[in-house]
Amino acid sequence: MRAISGLWRWRHNPLRRATDLAEAWVALCALLLLLVLAPVAGALVGAAAQEALQESVREQRASRHQVTATVTGTLGDSPLDADPETAATGREVRTRVLADWTAPDGTERHGAVTTRTADPRPGDRFPLWTDRQGRIAARPLDSATATTHAVLTGFGAALLVIGVVESARRLIVWRMVRRRYTRWDRAWERAGPDWGRTGAGS
Template sequence: MRANTPGRRPLWRWRSNPMRRREDVIEGWALLATWAVISVGAPLTGVVVGQAAADGLARQQVERHPATAVLVATARPGGDSVTTPDDRVSGTVRWTEPDGTRHEARTLVAPTFEAGDRIGIWTDQHHRVTPPPLTPSQAATQAAATGALVSLAVAGAAGAGCCAARAALDRRRARAWEAEWREVGPQWGRAAR
């Protein structure tokens, strides 16, 4: 009889064997698919998502531009003003685009600003007030973190799916073994008498 070598052991689920059940083959394919997803799919997904995030953040740097606005009325905490944790309050600002069009919007300002003060804001291509774009290093860090988290999530989902499949297959094997024992068990008891 030939001894099992470590290199041949993982393939036992596919080899012809009278003890092999259909659940064993399914489990083997599930394990193979899981390792393929973890080793190839998850990193590839992370790279694709990270690149998409980097492209979106780079697009923000192109689409957003600074503008100088004038505070329309002094903004104070209370009333209809919203206060943030850093004590900024919402106030109405007015600005003129380079093409001469005038715009007005609400944005967060420091409560120390008075009506008529000039405030630096950022706007997008639709003339909405937006937060400033991330710096290139912040954008690279955020894109890398997004890609890494997505990669880990895909690998974790694959691992959890494999564990769930193995648990279901173990339950099926246990039910099959119980059914076979109900058939064979009584015969063993008679042979012992």
């Protein structure tokens, strides 16, 4: 922001250098790009992510079904819950059980599944997500979660644009400063042999 205010401050300053104005213009252009590109990129990427995720939500809702399973036997805690660090996080304990369920297509199924039922016993019933053939499936993504992911994706895209523009600005300014120092070094080399000589203007 100091460089941007310099566009006005340096206008009639006798100490103004061309590089001072150039750096201020670079900063102003970077600011304008940030104000335009970051929101546009965030909106476009977020909208694209929202469309893709909502389509995934519709597909999962169409292909996954919740059925009721019946416990026929227990197999112990889930391997994830055997980890003390995982259990210490307060995550809900899951238990592996043998269960029977009927697939959406009417097929009878039997197998080992995990359940959140506390202390499951044979005959207990619990909900289970499956595909059309009755194979175990993950819970379908819900619309609100998909929207949250899309919003975060949009923010991520905006932050990425900000990082790219700022990095480009810093690189351009760095190269300008390097060229300025190079010119100074050359000027000192030319003036160096005349230091202390009579009539050299020192």
